[in-house]
Amino acid sequence: MLRMSKLTDYGTLILAHLSGADGDLHTAADIAARTGLGVPTASKLLKILGKAGLVTSVRGSQGGYQLARPADEISAAEVIDALEGPVSITVCSSGAGNCEIESLCLVGSAWQRINVAIRRALKDVSLAQLTGAPGTDYPLIDLTSAVVPEEQHLGKDGSH
Amino acid sequence: MLRMSKLTDYGTLILAHLSGADGDLHTAADIAARTGLGVPTASKLLKILGKAGLVTSVRGSQGGYQLARPADEISAAEVIDALEGPVSITVCSSGAGNCEIESLCLVGSAWQRINVAIRRALKDVSLAQLTGAPGTDYPLIDLTSAVVPEEQHLGKDGSH
DNA sequence: AGTAATCAGGACCATTTTAGTACCTTTTGC
DNA sequence: GCAAAAGGTACTAAAATGGTCCTGATTACT
Numbered sequence: 297m298l299r300m301s302k303l304t305d306y307g308t309l310i311l312a313h314l315s316g317a318d319g320d321l322h323t324a325a326d327i328a329a330r331t332g333l334g335v336p337t338a339s340k341l342l343k344i345l346g347k348a349g350l351v352t353s354v355r356g357s358q359g360g361y362q363l364a365r366p367a368d369e370i371s372a373a374e375v376i377d378a379l380e381g382p383v384s385i386t387v388c389s390s391g392a393g394n395c396e397i398e399s400l401c402l403v404g405s406a407w408q409r410i411n412v413a414i415r416r417a418l419k420d421v422s423l424a425q426l427t428g429a430p431g432t433d434y435p436l437i438d439l440t441s442a443v444v445p446e447e448q449h450l451g452k453d454g455s456h
Numbered sequence: 457m458l459r460m461s462k463l464t465d466y467g468t469l470i471l472a473h474l475s476g477a478d479g480d481l482h483t484a485a486d487i488a489a490r491t492g493l494g495v496p497t498a499s500k501l502l503k504i505l506g507k508a509g510l511v512t513s514v515r516g517s518q519g520g521y522q523l524a525r526p527a528d529e530i531s532a533a534e535v536i537d538a539l540e541g542p543v544s545i546t547v548c549s550s551g552a553g554n555c556e557i558e559s560l561c562l563v564g565s566a567w568q569r570i571n572v573a574i575r576r577a578l579k580d581v582s583l584a585q586l587t588g589a590p591g592t593d594y595p596l597i598d599l600t601s602a603v604v605p606e607e608q609h610l611g612k613d614g615s616h
Numbered sequence: 617a618g619t620a621a622t623c624a625g626g627a628c629c630a631t632t633t634t635a636g637t638a639c640c641t642t643t644t645g646c
Numbered sequence: 647g648c649a650a651a652a653g654g655t656a657c658t659a660a661a662a663t664g665g666t667c668c669t670g671a672t673t674a675c676t
Contacts, residue, residue, distance in 0.1 A: 299459065299540070300567060307641070309651065314652065356644025357650040372570070380459070399630050406586045407468070412531070414574055418550060426566045446587070461663070483622065496666050503624065516673020517621040617676100624671070633662070642653070 303387055304379040307341045311375065312427035314351060315367035321360030341379075348378030372421040464539040466493055467501045472534065472587035474511060475527035481520030501539075508538030527584040533575055535583060 309331050314322065328338035342361050345351045351363045363370070469491050470513065488498035502521050505511045512524045523530070 303528070303635070305567065325651085334636070338637075339652080340636080346652085353652060354644090355642075355652045357648095358645055359643080359651050361652085409466065410581065418570070421570065463664070485622090494665070500665080514673085515623045515671075517619095518674055519622050519672080521623085536623080543638060558672075587641085619674100619676085621674080622672080624669100626668085626670105628667080628673085629665090631662105631664080633660100635660080636658090638655100638657080640653100640655085643651085646648085 300310040300376070301339075301388040302382060304376065306331070306337065307345060307379040308375055308423075308426065309330060309333075310338060310341055311345065311350065311363070311367075311370070311423055312363065314363045315423060315427055319362070321354055321358075321362055323360045328363070345378055346372070350374060350378055367427065368422045370423040371419045372414055372423065372426055375423060375426070376415075376418065458509075458578055459590055460536070460540060463497075463501060464536065466491070466497065467505060467539040468583075468586065469493075470498060471505065471510065471530070471583055473521070474521065475583060475587055479523050481514055483520045487521070492513070496609075505538055508534070510534060510538055527587065528582045529581045530583040532581040532583065533578040535586070536575075536578065562576055563607045 308318050310327055310333075312325060312331055324339040324342050325335050327333075327342065328335040331338065334343075342351060342353070346353050346361070350364055350370060351361045353359065470487055470493075472486060473490055484499040484502050485495050487493075487502065488495040491498065501512060502513070506513050506521070510524055510530060511521045513519065513521050569597075
C-alpha cells in the first residue's frame with residue numbers, strides 16, 4: 297500500500313527543483329535536463345502540476361514554470377492529489393448498504409477511514425520538509441476517528 | 457495514494473468472516489459463498505493468507521481454514537503486508553547515492569520514511585477494529601521520525 | 617483399499633493501468 | 647512574421663491486476 301507511481305515521484309522531484317530557485321522561470325526542457333527526465337515526460341508532469349495549481353506557467357517565448365506558492369505552503373497531500381488523482385480504495389458502486397456483499401462495504405469503509413486519516417496528516421507535511429530541509433514541523437496522524445466511526449465529529453469537514 | 461487493490465479488500469473481508477466463528481474450520485467454497493466471491497478467487501486469497509501465517513489450514517477431506525490468531529492480535533499492517541506484498545515506492549536500482557538522479561533518491565526516501573511511519577501506525581490497528589467492533593483502542597501515527605530523520609527516538613517503537 | 621473432499625502450487629489469459637511519446641494548437645517576445 | 651515555449655489530445659508499448667483453471671498432495675469416510 298501507499299504505493300505511489302513513478303510519476304508521483306518524478307513530480308515531487310520537479311517540485312523540489314522548482315522550490316530551489318523560487319522566483320525564476322524554468323522551461324520544461326531545462327527542468328528535464330536537470331532532473332534527468334525525458335523532456336516529454338517532464339512536460340506532461342508540469343502540465344498536470346499546473347492544472348492542480350501547484351505551479352504557475354508563463355506562456356510564449358521566454359516563458360516557463362515556477363512554484364505557485366512557497367514550498368512550505370504546499371502540502372504533501374496536495375502533491376499526491378495532483379499526481380495520483382482522487383483515489384478510492386474500493387468503490388461500492390451501488391451506494392451505501394445496498395450492494396450484494398454488505399460486509400465488504402463495512403470493511404472497505406474501514407480502510408477508507410484510515411485512508412482519510414492518513415491523508416489529513418499528510419496535509420501537515422510540507423513540500424519543503426519533503427524535499428530535504430530537516431526539522432521544521434512535526435505532524436501527527438490521529439487514527440481515532442478513523443477506527444471509531446460512532447463518534448461523529450460534525451462540522452469537522454464540509455458535509456453538515 | 458493509499459490505493460489498495462481489490463484483492464486486499466477481499467482478503468480483509470475473508471478475514472472478517474473467519475474472525476466471526478473463531479474455532480471452526482471453513483472450506484474455501486463455504487467462504488466464497490458467504491462473501492460473494494468466486495471460489496477460485498477466495499481460494500487464491502486463502503492460500504496467500506495461509507503463506508503469510510494469518511490463517512491456518514487443514515488439508516484433506518473435512519479440512520478448511522481458520523484464523524491463525526484471535527482477530528485482535530492480527531494487525532492491519534500484517535494484512536496489508538500479506539496481501540499487497542512488500543511495497544517500495546521507488547526503487548533506486550543502483551544503490552544508495554549512486555544513481556544518476558541523485559535528488560530523486562532524496563525525495564524518494566522522504567516518501568519512503570512517511571510510508572514507514574504509516575505502516576508502523578497500522579501495526580496498532582487490529583483486524584478486530586477493522587472489521588467492525590468499534591471502540592477498542594486508539595492508535596496514533598507519529599510522522600516525526602519520518603520527516604526528521606536526524607532525531608532518533610530510540611525506545612519509542614518496539615525496541616525496549 | 618478406494619473414493620471423494622479439500623488444500624497447495626503454479627500456469628495462464630484478459631483487462632486495465634501506467635509510462636512514455638508524438639503531434640498539433642495557442643500564446644508571446646523579438 | 648518567426649521562433650520559443652506552454653496547452654491539449656491522442657496514441658502505443660509495457661506492466662500490473664484480477665480472475666480462472668489444472669494438476670498434484672493430503673486426509674476422512676466408507
